[in-house]
Amino acid sequence: MKLDLATITAFVTVARAGGFREGARLSNGSASRLSDQVRRLESQLGVRLFNRSTRSVALTEAGEGLLQRLSPALDEMELALDVVNSYRDRPVGTLKLNVPVSAARLVLPDIIPAFLAAYPGIRVEIITEESFVDVLAEGCDAGIRYDESLEQDMIAIPIGPRSQRFAAAASPGYLKQHGIPEHPRDLLDHACLRGRFASGALHPWEFERGDETIELNPTGPLLVRPGGGTDLATVAACQGTGILYLFEDWLQPYFDSGALVPVLSDWWPRFPGPKLYYPGRRLVPTPLRTFIDFVKSHPWPSHPAKEKPHSA
Incomplete structure (x- = not known):
């Protein structure tokens, strides 16, 4: 069966976003177009991929199975296309980070504005989440957590205060x-x-x-x-x-x-301070590689040089 890559991409976009409107927002497209593409894919496959109601969109069992098989392939395709980035004068693309609120408040304000100024072709999306998550399953490139929350197959580098x-x-x-x-x-x-x-x-x-x-x-x-x-x-x-x-x-x-x-x-x-972590089992996208290099070169004192406040 020959399938249209656009319809497959539309299905994965809606599935990862949890709905047509959010999928349209993230992909800079239209909800109606995504809906038409998903219906076309369902018609080609002969199965329903989403259960739809006026308030929610949820994957069916068939949709869950299809998403699990398609996601790795599409991720690898994106990484393959990302190779072109290495030939640009300035990298472009989207960097999606999953971080705790503490990192968004205490660490990233000293890094993200300078990073965006240095690399205007890169768009950064920050998702705040307190619990440890599978960054790939959540559609993120990397995350920030502390040592006790990191899995063994993750690569981690210090970010922020040591x-x-x-x-x-x-x-x-x-x-x-x-x-x-x-x-x-x-x-x-x-x-x-x-x-x-x-x-x-x-x-x-x-x-x-x-x-x-x-x-x-x-x-x-x-x-x-x-x-x-x-x-x-x-x-x-x-x-x-x-x-x-x-x-x-x-x-x-x-x-x-x-x-x-x-x-x-x-x-x-x-x-110990927080770590930027990312999966070690896949190629690193150019926006993430650029961010990693930027973080490594960003000065940060090994120990905060603050005077210890007097106890009450």
Whole structure:
């Protein structure tokens, strides 16, 4: 059976985007044209590939099977065409990154604007996602995560600060009313603002000083989803709702303004910074290769040169 490559591409675009409108937006096309191409493919194959309703579009079992077989072939075709990029004076194409909100806020602002200025032919798309994902399955070229979230078959390079710390903080008003914790275990008697990941995991608060390490699961009046809910928890902490535990770099502006006060800073744990990761089992597209080279040449201090704030 001879099939039109355009109809196959339309099917994969809609399947990956989760709908015709989103597929049209991502491909700079029209939803009606994508719909016509998918119907033509379904007619040629004699099977329904999508279940459609007024509110949603979902792959059928046949559609799922077809997508699994087609995706690797189309990815390899795109990589083959991408070889032409190496002959250009300036690379072009799209770089799609899957990153946590913390990286989008703390790492990429120091990199992406300069990268786009240096390579105007490359378009960057950022998707924020807190859980570890298969970047290929999600249609991304690479992602940013920390060491504990990386799979073994991934290639990873440092991006952003080489070392970071978690910090605890509260508003001056909260500490005046409830007292200042002098030891991490004192937090068990305080209102603490926690985060629960989409997986359901409620990560403990970790503290360390010298050879002593302490893990706690304090309770409090507010529980948020890390990422989208982190700004809400920060605002709540500034207004005196409770004690917050977050990236030091995230909280630093609030320390500088006085809206928040460092708590237990002698116990703040240090950990390696984030990594840019990508699959090692495939050729690297030119936009990603260009970004990797840019990241490697981008200066970043091995250790933040910030003065350690005085504990509250």
